[in-house]
Amino acid sequence: MLHIVLIAPEIPHNAGAAGRLALATGSRLHLVKPLGFSLDDKHVRRTGLDYWKDVDVRVWESFDELKSAAGEEARYWYLSTKTKRGLWDVSFRDGDYLVFGCESRGLPEAIVRDAGEQGIRIPMVEQGIRSLNLSTAVGITLYEAWRQTQPG
Template sequence: MNSKVIKNNFNVAVALYRPEIPANTGNIGRLCVGLNIELHIVSKPSFIISSKEVRRAGLDYWEHLVLIKHENENTFLEYCNNNGRRIIPITKFGKNRYDEFNYSNNDILLFGRESTGLRESLWENDLENSVYVPMSDNIRSINLSNTAAIVAYEAYRHICLS
Protein backbone atom coordinates (compact mmCIF):
# COMPACT_ATOMS: atom_id res chain seq x y z
CA MET A 1 0.00 0.00 0.00
CA ASN A 2 1.33 3.41 -0.94
CA SER A 3 0.79 5.52 2.17
CA LYS A 4 1.96 8.70 0.42
CA VAL A 5 -1.26 9.03 -1.55
CA ILE A 6 -4.68 9.42 0.06
CA LYS A 7 -6.92 6.53 -0.87
CA ASN A 8 -10.18 7.31 -2.64
CA ASN A 9 -12.03 5.04 -0.20
CA PHE A 10 -11.58 7.56 2.65
CA ASN A 11 -14.97 9.25 2.99
CA VAL A 12 -14.78 11.03 6.34
CA ALA A 13 -15.62 14.75 6.40
CA VAL A 14 -14.90 17.67 8.72
CA ALA A 15 -17.66 20.01 9.89
CA LEU A 16 -17.17 23.35 11.65
CA TYR A 17 -19.99 24.80 13.71
CA ARG A 18 -20.07 28.61 13.32
CA PRO A 19 -16.29 29.08 13.02
CA GLU A 20 -14.87 32.36 14.31
CA ILE A 21 -11.26 32.56 13.16
CA PRO A 22 -10.60 32.78 9.41
CA ALA A 23 -7.07 31.37 9.65
CA ASN A 24 -8.31 28.23 11.41
CA THR A 25 -10.97 27.68 8.76
CA GLY A 26 -8.39 28.22 6.02
CA ASN A 27 -5.98 25.77 7.61
CA ILE A 28 -8.73 23.18 8.05
CA GLY A 29 -9.78 23.72 4.43
CA ARG A 30 -6.21 23.00 3.38
CA LEU A 31 -6.23 19.89 5.59
CA CYS A 32 -9.43 18.72 3.86
CA VAL A 33 -7.88 19.22 0.42
CA GLY A 34 -4.83 17.27 1.57
CA LEU A 35 -7.02 14.39 2.73
CA ASN A 36 -9.36 14.74 -0.27
CA ILE A 37 -12.40 15.15 2.01
CA GLU A 38 -15.30 17.60 2.34
CA LEU A 39 -15.47 20.59 4.66
CA HIS A 40 -18.93 21.42 6.01
CA ILE A 41 -19.72 24.80 7.54
CA VAL A 42 -22.72 24.61 9.88
CA SER A 43 -24.59 27.90 10.40
CA LYS A 44 -23.12 31.29 9.66
CA PRO A 45 -19.44 31.82 10.46
CA SER A 46 -18.22 35.02 12.13
CA PHE A 47 -16.51 36.15 8.91
CA ILE A 48 -17.00 36.04 5.15
CA ILE A 49 -15.86 32.64 3.84
CA SER A 50 -14.25 34.18 0.78
CA SER A 51 -12.28 36.64 2.91
CA LYS A 52 -8.60 37.20 2.26
CA GLU A 53 -7.63 35.69 5.64
CA VAL A 54 -9.33 32.36 4.87
CA ARG A 55 -7.82 32.18 1.40
CA ARG A 56 -4.38 33.14 2.74
CA ALA A 57 -4.43 30.24 5.22
CA GLY A 58 -5.74 27.86 2.55
CA LEU A 59 -3.20 29.26 0.10
CA ASP A 60 -3.81 28.30 -3.50
CA TYR A 61 -5.53 25.05 -2.54
CA TRP A 62 -8.88 26.66 -1.69
CA GLU A 63 -10.19 26.19 -5.24
CA HIS A 64 -9.84 22.40 -4.78
CA LEU A 65 -11.87 22.35 -1.57
CA VAL A 66 -15.26 20.65 -1.55
CA LEU A 67 -17.12 23.11 0.66
CA ILE A 68 -20.68 22.39 1.77
CA LYS A 69 -22.55 25.10 3.67
CA HIS A 70 -25.54 24.34 5.90
CA GLU A 71 -27.90 27.15 6.85
CA ASN A 72 -28.30 25.93 10.42
CA GLU A 73 -27.89 22.93 12.67
CA ASN A 74 -31.26 21.47 11.59
CA THR A 75 -30.33 21.46 7.89
CA PHE A 76 -26.98 19.89 8.82
CA LEU A 77 -28.68 17.14 10.85
CA GLU A 78 -31.14 16.55 8.02
CA TYR A 79 -28.26 16.30 5.52
CA CYS A 80 -26.51 13.76 7.74
CA ASN A 81 -29.66 11.66 8.20
CA ASN A 82 -30.50 11.72 4.48
CA ASN A 83 -26.95 10.75 3.48
CA GLY A 84 -26.18 8.10 6.09
CA ARG A 85 -23.53 10.24 7.79
CA ARG A 86 -22.68 9.59 11.44
CA ILE A 87 -21.79 12.74 13.38
CA ILE A 88 -18.74 12.44 15.62
CA PRO A 89 -18.72 15.41 18.03
CA ILE A 90 -15.19 16.46 18.98
CA THR A 91 -15.25 18.07 22.42
CA LYS A 92 -13.06 18.18 25.51
CA PHE A 93 -16.05 16.62 27.28
CA GLY A 94 -16.11 13.65 24.88
CA LYS A 95 -16.44 10.06 26.03
CA ASN A 96 -13.85 8.40 23.77
CA ARG A 97 -10.18 9.24 23.42
CA TYR A 98 -9.51 10.13 19.77
CA ASP A 99 -7.02 7.27 19.21
CA GLU A 100 -9.27 4.62 20.77
CA PHE A 101 -12.43 5.43 18.80
CA ASN A 102 -13.79 3.17 16.05
CA TYR A 103 -14.07 5.56 13.06
CA SER A 104 -15.84 4.50 9.89
CA ASN A 105 -16.41 5.86 6.42
CA ASN A 106 -19.23 8.38 6.19
CA ASP A 107 -18.37 9.85 9.60
CA ILE A 108 -18.46 13.63 9.90
CA LEU A 109 -16.06 15.00 12.50
CA LEU A 110 -17.94 17.92 14.06
CA PHE A 111 -15.91 20.69 15.72
CA GLY A 112 -17.31 23.60 17.71
CA ARG A 113 -16.55 27.31 17.89
CA GLU A 114 -13.11 28.43 18.95
CA SER A 115 -14.47 30.39 21.93
CA THR A 116 -17.28 28.16 23.19
CA GLY A 117 -16.94 24.72 21.62
CA LEU A 118 -20.03 22.80 20.61
CA ARG A 119 -23.43 23.74 21.92
CA GLU A 120 -24.72 20.78 23.88
CA SER A 121 -27.77 20.48 21.64
CA LEU A 122 -25.49 19.44 18.78
CA TRP A 123 -24.04 16.45 20.58
CA GLU A 124 -25.79 15.68 23.85
CA ASN A 125 -27.94 12.98 22.26
CA ASP A 126 -24.89 11.23 20.78
CA LEU A 127 -22.43 11.29 23.65
CA GLU A 128 -21.49 7.66 22.95
CA ASN A 129 -19.82 8.80 19.70
CA SER A 130 -18.13 11.90 21.11
CA VAL A 131 -14.33 12.13 20.97
CA TYR A 132 -11.74 14.10 22.91
CA VAL A 133 -8.02 14.80 22.54
CA PRO A 134 -6.18 14.60 25.87
CA MET A 135 -4.46 17.76 27.13
CA SER A 136 -3.11 19.18 30.36
CA ASP A 137 -5.13 21.27 32.76
CA ASN A 138 -2.87 24.24 31.96
CA ILE A 139 -4.87 25.17 28.84
CA ARG A 140 -8.57 25.56 28.03
CA SER A 141 -8.27 23.92 24.64
CA ILE A 142 -5.97 22.97 21.80
CA ASN A 143 -6.09 25.16 18.68
CA LEU A 144 -9.02 24.14 16.48
CA SER A 145 -7.00 23.53 13.31
CA ASN A 146 -4.47 21.43 15.25
CA THR A 147 -7.24 19.36 16.80
CA ALA A 148 -8.90 18.86 13.41
CA ALA A 149 -5.58 17.61 11.98
CA ILE A 150 -5.00 15.24 14.90
CA VAL A 151 -8.44 13.67 14.71
CA ALA A 152 -8.80 13.62 10.91
CA TYR A 153 -5.48 11.87 10.40
CA GLU A 154 -6.28 9.40 13.17
CA ALA A 155 -9.53 8.58 11.37
CA TYR A 156 -7.54 8.15 8.15
CA ARG A 157 -5.02 5.87 9.89
CA HIS A 158 -7.82 3.84 11.43
CA ILE A 159 -9.80 3.41 8.21
CA CYS A 160 -7.12 3.21 5.52
CA LEU A 161 -3.89 2.07 7.16
CA SER A 162 -5.05 -0.54 9.69
Protein backbone atom coordinates in the same frame (compact mmCIF):
# COMPACT_ATOMS: atom_id res chain seq x y z
CA MET B 1 -14.43 10.25 2.25
CA LEU B 2 -14.36 11.77 5.70
CA HIS B 3 -16.27 14.92 6.59
CA ILE B 4 -15.01 17.85 8.67
CA VAL B 5 -17.83 19.89 10.20
CA LEU B 6 -17.15 23.30 11.73
CA ILE B 7 -20.16 24.69 13.57
CA ALA B 8 -20.16 28.50 13.70
CA PRO B 9 -16.43 28.95 13.08
CA GLU B 10 -15.22 32.41 14.03
CA ILE B 11 -11.64 32.66 12.77
CA PRO B 12 -10.93 32.54 9.03
CA HIS B 13 -7.42 31.14 9.52
CA ASN B 14 -8.85 28.03 11.18
CA ALA B 15 -11.37 27.46 8.38
CA GLY B 16 -8.62 27.94 5.81
CA ALA B 17 -6.35 25.47 7.60
CA ALA B 18 -9.22 22.96 7.87
CA GLY B 19 -9.80 23.41 4.13
CA ARG B 20 -6.18 22.55 3.40
CA LEU B 21 -6.46 19.47 5.63
CA ALA B 22 -9.64 18.44 3.80
CA LEU B 23 -7.94 18.80 0.44
CA ALA B 24 -4.85 16.88 1.58
CA THR B 25 -6.97 13.93 2.73
CA GLY B 26 -9.72 13.92 0.11
CA SER B 27 -12.24 14.99 2.75
CA ARG B 28 -15.15 17.39 2.53
CA LEU B 29 -15.34 20.54 4.65
CA HIS B 30 -18.76 21.57 5.96
CA LEU B 31 -19.21 25.06 7.41
CA VAL B 32 -22.35 25.60 9.47
CA LYS B 33 -23.61 29.16 9.83
CA PRO B 34 -23.26 31.61 11.38
CA LEU B 35 -19.75 32.18 10.10
CA GLY B 36 -17.55 34.76 11.78
CA PHE B 37 -16.09 35.78 8.42
CA SER B 38 -16.82 35.97 4.73
CA LEU B 39 -15.73 33.11 2.51
CA ASP B 40 -14.30 35.78 0.24
CA ASP B 41 -12.21 37.01 3.14
CA LYS B 42 -8.54 37.43 2.24
CA HIS B 43 -7.55 35.59 5.42
CA VAL B 44 -9.37 32.42 4.38
CA ARG B 45 -7.79 32.57 0.94
CA ARG B 46 -4.35 33.35 2.41
CA THR B 47 -4.50 30.43 4.86
CA GLY B 48 -5.84 28.11 2.17
CA LEU B 49 -3.29 29.58 -0.23
CA ASP B 50 -4.05 28.86 -3.83
CA TYR B 51 -5.77 25.61 -2.83
CA TRP B 52 -9.01 27.15 -1.49
CA LYS B 53 -10.67 27.03 -4.92
CA ASP B 54 -10.11 23.25 -4.97
CA VAL B 55 -11.48 22.52 -1.49
CA ASP B 56 -14.73 20.55 -1.46
CA VAL B 57 -16.58 22.93 0.86
CA ARG B 58 -20.30 23.06 1.62
CA VAL B 59 -22.01 25.81 3.59
CA TRP B 60 -25.13 25.05 5.63
CA GLU B 61 -27.70 27.31 7.27
CA SER B 62 -27.91 24.97 10.27
CA PHE B 63 -26.53 21.69 11.60
CA ASP B 64 -30.01 20.18 11.26
CA GLU B 65 -29.96 21.03 7.54
CA LEU B 66 -26.62 19.23 7.13
CA LYS B 67 -27.85 16.17 9.06
CA SER B 68 -31.01 16.01 6.97
CA ALA B 69 -29.00 16.09 3.75
CA ALA B 70 -26.51 13.49 5.03
CA GLY B 71 -29.26 10.98 5.79
CA GLU B 72 -29.99 8.70 8.73
CA GLU B 73 -27.06 6.36 8.08
CA ALA B 74 -24.47 9.09 8.69
CA ARG B 75 -22.25 8.70 11.76
CA TYR B 76 -21.18 11.75 13.73
CA TRP B 77 -18.31 12.16 16.20
CA TYR B 78 -18.59 15.22 18.40
CA LEU B 79 -15.28 16.65 19.63
CA SER B 80 -15.36 18.30 23.03
CA THR B 81 -13.18 18.69 26.11
CA LYS B 82 -16.37 18.01 28.11
CA THR B 83 -16.64 14.36 27.10
CA LYS B 84 -14.91 11.33 28.60
CA ARG B 85 -14.27 8.96 25.68
CA GLY B 86 -10.82 9.38 24.14
CA LEU B 87 -10.12 9.76 20.45
CA TRP B 88 -7.92 6.65 20.49
CA ASP B 89 -10.89 4.52 21.64
CA VAL B 90 -12.91 5.14 18.48
CA SER B 91 -13.08 2.95 15.38
CA PHE B 92 -13.68 5.38 12.55
CA ARG B 93 -15.29 4.42 9.25
CA ASP B 94 -15.19 5.94 5.82
CA GLY B 95 -17.96 8.52 5.58
CA ASP B 96 -17.83 9.61 9.24
CA TYR B 97 -18.53 13.22 10.18
CA LEU B 98 -16.08 14.85 12.60
CA VAL B 99 -17.93 17.71 14.28
CA PHE B 100 -16.17 20.65 15.92
CA GLY B 101 -17.57 23.72 17.66
CA CYS B 102 -16.51 27.34 17.42
CA GLU B 103 -13.23 28.60 18.77
CA SER B 104 -14.54 30.57 21.75
CA ARG B 105 -17.22 28.21 23.08
CA GLY B 106 -16.82 24.79 21.51
CA LEU B 107 -19.91 22.77 20.67
CA PRO B 108 -23.26 23.85 22.11
CA GLU B 109 -23.97 22.17 25.45
CA ALA B 110 -27.09 20.45 24.11
CA ILE B 111 -25.08 18.71 21.37
CA VAL B 112 -22.43 17.56 23.85
CA ARG B 113 -25.07 16.38 26.33
CA ASP B 114 -26.89 14.36 23.65
CA ALA B 115 -23.72 12.98 22.01
CA GLY B 116 -23.41 9.97 24.35
CA GLU B 117 -20.75 7.53 23.11
CA GLN B 118 -20.34 9.66 19.98
CA GLY B 119 -18.79 12.42 22.11
CA ILE B 120 -15.01 12.18 22.07
CA ARG B 121 -12.03 14.18 23.29
CA ILE B 122 -8.41 14.53 22.29
CA PRO B 123 -6.29 13.32 25.22
CA MET B 124 -4.17 15.99 26.93
CA VAL B 125 -2.13 16.05 30.11
CA GLU B 126 -3.70 17.98 32.97
CA GLN B 127 -1.63 21.15 32.87
CA GLY B 128 -4.38 23.74 33.04
CA ILE B 129 -4.89 24.06 29.28
CA ARG B 130 -8.56 24.35 28.32
CA SER B 131 -8.36 23.16 24.74
CA LEU B 132 -6.34 23.01 21.56
CA ASN B 133 -6.53 25.39 18.63
CA LEU B 134 -9.44 24.40 16.36
CA SER B 135 -7.33 23.67 13.27
CA THR B 136 -4.88 21.64 15.40
CA ALA B 137 -7.79 19.59 16.80
CA VAL B 138 -9.14 19.04 13.30
CA GLY B 139 -5.72 17.88 12.10
CA ILE B 140 -5.21 15.42 14.95
CA THR B 141 -8.69 13.94 14.65
CA LEU B 142 -8.84 13.87 10.86
CA TYR B 143 -5.49 12.15 10.46
CA GLU B 144 -6.36 9.50 13.06
CA ALA B 145 -9.65 8.83 11.26
CA TRP B 146 -7.91 8.86 7.89
CA ARG B 147 -5.20 6.48 9.16
CA GLN B 148 -7.88 4.03 10.27
CA THR B 149 -9.90 4.19 7.05
CA GLN B 150 -7.11 3.96 4.46
CA PRO B 151 -6.60 0.60 2.78
CA GLY B 152 -3.32 -1.18 3.48
